[in-house]
Every structure is written in C-alpha cells, then in structure tokens.
Amino acid sequence: MAQRISGTPGTLGAAPPEALPATAGETSPEQPWPLALLSANIKRYIDRMSAVWIEGQVIEFNRRGKVSYLTLRDLNEEMSLPVQVFANVLDRMPAVPEPGAHVVVNVKADFWTKAGRLSMRANDIRAVGLGELLARLERLRAQLGAEGLFDPAAKRALPFLPSRIGLITGRDSDAEKDVVRNARLRWPAVDFEIREVAVQGNGAVGQVMGALAELDADAGVDVIIIARGGGSLEDLLPFSNEALIRAVAAAQTPVVSAIGHEADRPLLDDVADLRASTPTDAAKRVVPDVAEEQLGILQARAQLDGALDRLLAREAAELAALRSRPVLAEPLSMITGREAEVAALRERALRAQTTGLAQEASAIEHLRAQVRALSPLKTLERGYAVVQDEAGAAIRAAAEVSAGQPLQVTVAHGAFRVAVTGDAADADTAHAGASRASAAHARTADGGAADTGADDSPTADSPTAPAREED
Incomplete structure (x- = not known):
C-alpha cells in the first residue's frame, strides 16, 4: 500500500487507521490527520454536547420554507449568534418572533462535516413576557x-x-x-x-x-x-x-x-x-437649597439670641435675688455683729483682767504687810535695839560684855556708840526693869497685851546693821 509523503499534495495511498495518531496532540507534519478524520472527531465531540437555554434579543429573522434563520444578540454585550429554526419549532409558537423581541431559546450545536460549518439549531423558542421578567x-x-x-x-x-x-x-x-x-x-x-x-x-x-x-x-x-x-x-x-x-x-x-x-x-x-x-x-x-440654608442660619441666630437673652435674664434675676439677701444687702451687718461680740469679749477680758489685777494687788499688799510685820525694822521701831561689839557680833547676853567695853547700838532711826558702865548683875537687873516698863507701855498704847522682849529682840541670825525697809 502506498504511503502519503508529507509536504506533497495529494496522497500516494490511504494510510491504514492504525498508522494515524490517536489524538490531535500526537499529530505532526510527518503524521497529520486527514481532514475527514478531524471533521468526524469534531462532529462526535459536538454531538456529545448537551442542549442549552440561552437568552437574547431577536435582531433579525428570515423565514423560509423548512428552515428559517434568526440572529440573537446578547442583552448586555455586543455579541450575536445566528440560529437555525426548523418549521416544526416555529409552528409550536403562538406568534412568530419579531425583531426586538426578548426570547429564550433551547439550542444544540451542530457541525456539518461536508462544509465544515458549525451552526446552532433551535429546539424550542419562548418569548419572555412581562410576568416572567x-x-x-x-x-x-x-x-x-x-x-x-x-x-x-x-x-x-x-x-x-x-x-x-x-x-x-x-x-x-x-x-x-x-x-x-x-x-x-x-x-x-x-x-x-x-x-x-x-x-x-x-x-x-x-x-x-x-x-x-x-x-x-x-x-x-x-x-x-x-x-x-x-x-x-x-x-x-x-x-x-x-x-x-x-x-x-x-x-x-x-x-x-x-x-x-x-x-x-x-x-x-x-x-x-x-x-x-x-x-x-x-x-x-x-x-x-441656599435660600433655605440662609433662612435656617437666620432662624438659628434668632434662636441663639433668644436663648442668650433668656440666659442673661435668668442670671440677672439670680444675681438680684442674691443681692437682696441680708448678707449682701447690708454687707457690714456681719462685721458690726462680730464687732459687738469682739467689744463685749474685750470688755469681759478687761473686767477679768482688772479684777484679777486688783485681787493680785490685794494679795501682794497683804503679803507686803506680812513681810513688813516680820521685818527687823518693825521690831526696832517698837523700841528695840541691836547691840554689837566692835567686831560686829550681836550681843545676846549680859555676860558677853564687861565694864568699860565699847559697844554700838542700832535703833530704828540710826546708830550710836556706848560704853558698858556696870557688871553683869547690874545689867540683868536693868534689863528686867526695862522689860517691865516696855510691857506696861505697850498695854497702855495698844489697849491690849504688849510684845515681849523675847519675841521681838534680834536673834543671832539678825543682820548686824539692818537696812531701812523700802516700799
């Protein structure tokens, strides 16, 4: 059997089917498919495709004897598709579709192997009405x-x-x-x-x-x-x-x-x-609206003015109410009231201080009188004297002196020097007589008991030269 030579027209002989590539991808310039095989394969592939419903708008319709032709256009895109319609399909329709009609079509792809032409065959056509839309x-x-x-x-x-x-x-x-x-x-x-x-x-x-x-x-x-x-x-x-x-x-x-x-x-x-x-x-x-906005601005300003006026009036009324209160109507009333209280307190403090000072002054006078009463000068003023020897020691007994001894005698108002003229016996007799005379004088002058020499005579602790008491 003659073999086909690649690159030359015609064939020298038909190749056996088992010598041809099994799939389209296996073909080559040396082993191509015959055109009839390609057409047959395309036919078989398209025949396996299912029918499909499509939607579109009729833009052209040519009615002929057994086969009519219409062209559908996509509702949204600039795409169109020719469709073959057999007479039996048109006979089932209530009315022939007019250009501009909105339809749905059940189509099935068909491949004509002799001419190598692909066409779409309509199995059913339905107009899309208002209710369906x-x-x-x-x-x-x-x-x-x-x-x-x-x-x-x-x-x-x-x-x-x-x-x-x-x-x-x-x-x-x-x-x-x-x-x-x-x-x-x-x-x-x-x-x-x-x-x-x-x-x-x-x-x-x-x-x-x-x-x-x-x-x-x-x-x-x-x-x-x-x-x-x-x-x-x-x-x-x-x-x-x-x-x-x-x-x-x-x-x-x-x-x-x-x-x-x-x-x-x-x-x-x-x-x-x-x-x-x-x-x-x-x-x-x-x-x-610019006019409405301008009017709204005017109204808003009027509302703001009214609100501000009401606020000011309310605040002014509150201020007037505050000013009418006694504490603000007479601001000095609080000060005068406190001033009176301070004056009263000061007067009380002054009275208390005066009374206290008077009491303390009286106590001081009393203490002063007591001190004066106990002072040696008071004793000297009652006629007593302090006798001291030349060394300044106080003479407390007659036996401490001898005849002719010079002594210093201190009285209430001054001092003078004397000399002893007698002995101790004479001195004791003279002292006893002086004591009785002093007691009689005290009873006569005071109308009561007189101080004794033993009580008021200076003691060994008395100063040798008593100082004059100062007020």
Whole structure:
C-alpha cells in the first residue's frame, strides 16, 4: 500500500487507521490527520454536547420554507449568534418572533462535516413576557438581598454640600438637564463631572459600569448620580443587571439612583445609598437649597439670641435675688455683729483682767504687810535695839560684855556708840526693869497685851546693821 509523503499534495495511498495518531496532540507534519478524520472527531465531540437555554434579543429573522434563520444578540454585550429554526419549532409558537423581541431559546450545536460549518439549531423558542421578567427580577432581588447588598446599615451617608457631583446619564437627555438645572438653582456654585453613556440597549450595562468606575476613582467626586428618564420595563432592565448592582455595592463613593419615575423600581434603587424618585428629586436631595440654608442660619441666630437673652435674664434675676439677701444687702451687718461680740469679749477680758489685777494687788499688799510685820525694822521701831561689839557680833547676853567695853547700838532711826558702865548683875537687873516698863507701855498704847522682849529682840541670825525697809 502506498504511503502519503508529507509536504506533497495529494496522497500516494490511504494510510491504514492504525498508522494515524490517536489524538490531535500526537499529530505532526510527518503524521497529520486527514481532514475527514478531524471533521468526524469534531462532529462526535459536538454531538456529545448537551442542549442549552440561552437568552437574547431577536435582531433579525428570515423565514423560509423548512428552515428559517434568526440572529440573537446578547442583552448586555455586543455579541450575536445566528440560529437555525426548523418549521416544526416555529409552528409550536403562538406568534412568530419579531425583531426586538426578548426570547429564550433551547439550542444544540451542530457541525456539518461536508462544509465544515458549525451552526446552532433551535429546539424550542419562548418569548419572555412581562410576568416572567418580573418573576426573574424578584428572584434576583431576593438573592442579592440575602447576600446583604441591600442592607441599610451598609449604605453611606451623602455629604452635606458636595464640591463636585458625578453624573452618569444619557447623551443630551432630559434627565441630565433636570439634574444640572435644579441643582444649580438650589446651589449656584455646584460643580458637575458628567459622563454620557447609553442608558438602554445592549451596551448600556458596560458603559454605565465603566463610567461608574471612572468617577469612583476620582477623589474630587463626592457623590455619583445615575439618572435616566422613564421607560418600559424592558428599557430599564440594564439598571437591574446583576453585574451593575454588584459594581454599585462595591463603589467607595455614595451613589444616588434616579431611574425612571416614582412607580419604577429597578434593582439599582435598592442597592444605591439613596433612591430618588426622579432626576429632579435627585438634584434636590443631593445639594441643599441656599435660600433655605440662609433662612435656617437666620432662624438659628434668632434662636441663639433668644436663648442668650433668656440666659442673661435668668442670671440677672439670680444675681438680684442674691443681692437682696441680708448678707449682701447690708454687707457690714456681719462685721458690726462680730464687732459687738469682739467689744463685749474685750470688755469681759478687761473686767477679768482688772479684777484679777486688783485681787493680785490685794494679795501682794497683804503679803507686803506680812513681810513688813516680820521685818527687823518693825521690831526696832517698837523700841528695840541691836547691840554689837566692835567686831560686829550681836550681843545676846549680859555676860558677853564687861565694864568699860565699847559697844554700838542700832535703833530704828540710826546708830550710836556706848560704853558698858556696870557688871553683869547690874545689867540683868536693868534689863528686867526695862522689860517691865516696855510691857506696861505697850498695854497702855495698844489697849491690849504688849510684845515681849523675847519675841521681838534680834536673834543671832539678825543682820548686824539692818537696812531701812523700802516700799
């Protein structure tokens, strides 16, 4: 059997199947597969593929005899796919699909080996009605809500006065004009960063997501508004797209949804940080009204003035009440009262001191009288004398002197010298007579008993020359 020569057209002969590579990866320039084998393998591989339901929009439909052709386009991307439809499939449909219709199609890939052409064959076609769309949106809403994308705690607060507003809207749309005009009427200095995109159709989701990412990355944009006018449920479907909803949830900048009218409720309203019923309402919710703020400032100032006046009046009343109290009305009353107490205490202290001094003076006089009474001068004043010899020793007995001995006699008022003229016997007789005379004199002068010489005569401890007592 002739063998094929690599690199030359045609074959010299058919190679036996066992000589060919078993898999595509084993082929080489020296051992290629025949085209028929490749087509057959592709056919077998595609036939093993399961049928699949796809969703799209009909953009073209050509009806022929047994086989018709329609072209489906993706709802969000610029991709299309031709599909073959046999007559029996169309006969099962209530109405022939028109361009623009939203359908789901069960397709199965088919490979025609003779021409090497891949085609998609429709086994069933179903139009997606309004009820089906709503049911699908509600299922998606429940799924995203369960994930926490609609949690109110995750929503960000809008700035009080944004310096720049990002606006995503249709090209030259009424929504853009409404937002810009009403925002500048409320706050003339507001600034906008506008991105004009498609707001319906297949490219709407991608363009809106691209504009959102661009504005979210701009640090100067404080809030983003996604605005569109009203429309049908199908027109607003891009704003319920799951990819767009997740992109809005992941944005770091607060997002305001202003899609459609009050009755419209796309999923974007649930995930946005603030839902506005209309584009005009979005402008009013995002920027404050300068007139209202000025009025609020005036009212706040009036309230502050009133509060300050009330505070001052209350404090003045409290001060007046304090000043009316006796201690403040007559501040010296406390001092005068204490002054009277101090005067009374001083008087008491003075009386106590005077009395004490008088008592102590009386005691001193009494002690002085006692001291004077015991003084030797008092004894001398009563007529006694101190006799001393020349050595200054006091003479206490007559036997201590002899006749002719000079002595010194000290009396109350002065001293004089004497000489002894008699002996001791004569002296004793004279002393006894002097004692009796002194006693008689004392009784006569005082009317009572007279002092005895033994009691008042100087003792051996008496001074030899008593000094005069001083007062």
